[in-house]
Amino acid sequence: MLEKVPGPRLEMPPTYDWDDLVQADRVHRTLYTDPNIFALEMTHIFGGTWVYLAHESQIPNNNDFVTAKLGLRPLIVTRDANGKIRALYNRCTHRGTTLCRWDKGNTKSFQCPYHGWNFLNTGQLRGVPWPDGYTADIRDPKFNLAQLERVESYRGFIFGTLNPDMPPLIEWLGPITKPIDDWLDRNPGGKVVVCEANRLKYKGNWKLAYDNSSDGYHVIYSHRSLIETENRFNDPTGKEKGMAFYKGSPDKLEMYVAYTGNGHHFKDKRPNIEKRAGGLWAIESLHPGMEYYAEKLRKRLGPRADAALDLAGSEPVNINVFPNLSLLGNHIQVFEPVSVSETNAVWYGTRVEDDGTWDQETIDDINALRMRTQEGFPNLGEVDDITNFEQIQVGLGCLEDEWVYMNRGFGMPERFRTDEQGVIYGPATDEVFMREYIKEWKRLMQADPNLIVRRDP
């Protein structure tokens, strides 16, 4: 039996006219600046819908754990002794202390550092010091750790929610699973392993990063320094590298942005790439060790080297799963709200694992190269974006200048088509994905979700 307890409630829920704050082509500045709206988001969004928590490769063995966040709630995501993945509140039921202060590890139980209450990684209270001092039955499930009512995975990506009324994860993901599958299946076995991270933070609201995640309009300007750098050795007749395909008329190219529903969207630059093994590698900009490993792989593998090198190349799709997950290049990026004006953006690196297609030396060579291709963008590109996010937050301090626009392509139906699944396709620089995801944000903020936590007996 599960014991259900009421979810958290704000003491004084402010009332907002959401239809006024979120309009068809613009949103109010307070979406990014109002601490009360942020507080509501921590239940209505980070709680009320599926939220990405961690990747299964971070906890491959029973009793492995990583710490994570659901909004501001500290969690322990663990694979218990029976292999079941759980998302436990990292909060002692006695006095509220966090139980675990390490980022990752392997343990069957967590003992509170304050008074020594000891919990199994199923959440069950195993024992307390001097239990004869209690009239309460410490075996009452109310003393077991709270945990997320629902935790589900899609091909290694672990999500959780406090909302029992959410559809199954796969249904909620819907058509965004297609680009996720493509992203994984580049390596025939589809297996990627998280291997540390490029960890960034900025003084700005978390939605500024989500607004940016499929934005093809900013690339040519926000990343102008990177595009110039990527092409600094080009001879004028040569193939341009990196994101240079945004120059000229990007909306006339085959690349596109797609809104797939429930706040999810992706920007697909793959149509710009030559459809052949090695096509992706051909536009890869310059990275440490690339000539050495390309030469080595070509010597060892001959024509098969092209496909191997593509695995070290940066996959040209931005896949964004509302509200906090973004697959970008080969990174798994996670947005972590810290406060209304502070956000962590953790870009987990991934390496490929041998699935029998390649030999171990080839996999090692691909990964040695793949680590370096991944480090490029956070170092030379993302720093410019997060600087611009911070400066938006500063600009939004202008109280009387109320509106933030997302109207590129608005009122131009000829720019879009919708398929039978309801997926909306538009030109790569269009802001349609912002207008659509913010509708989902508004729907969740207007809803009155029946949030619960669970305590297993």
Place this chain on the structure above:
Amino acid sequence: MNAPVKHDPARSSYYLGDDLYQEIVDGYADWQNDALLVEDRNVTAHFERLLYREARLLDRGLYEEWLKVFAPEFVYWVPGTADGGDPRREIAVTFDDRRRTEDRIFRFRTGYAWSQSPPSRTVHLIGNVEVFRTARERVMMVRSNFSISEFWSGATRTLTGSYGHRFIEIGGQWLIRCKRVDLIECDQCLRNPSIVL
């Protein structure tokens, strides 16, 4: 390691391969060993001067001069974990070769590097300098602690940690083969990590 340079390392990266990765991984294992500590003040003073000069060139933004204190084939490495990790299998904050380092400087100067426009002002303080011998006569390891004050976007912050400079003697000159920067907050989220540390 003293073979003539086959390719221009400013243009191509043939040198960052299996051998150099192995040299670096091995070179940064168990090197801070008291038995290898150099006591000769003339030697330690020489390496101190090299570190101070490097810091001065960085603080003044004299990047062309700064690049000359490095061997033609070098690595600038900021690990993302406290033990450094294995850069072949793990993402680092930064793991740059010469070309990528020159990319970084080129980017600063495009006029469009918004994260450095206006640019940071920095002061590098270096102390606790210790020089260690290695198994190779022409390679020395130098450990130091650093504190970088960075003024950017209206505020000053401090970035702190230790450096591990791997020096190699080429043509009678000690040049940096690898500069490893161990930030004490290496595995935490960093705000605008765009300067050279």
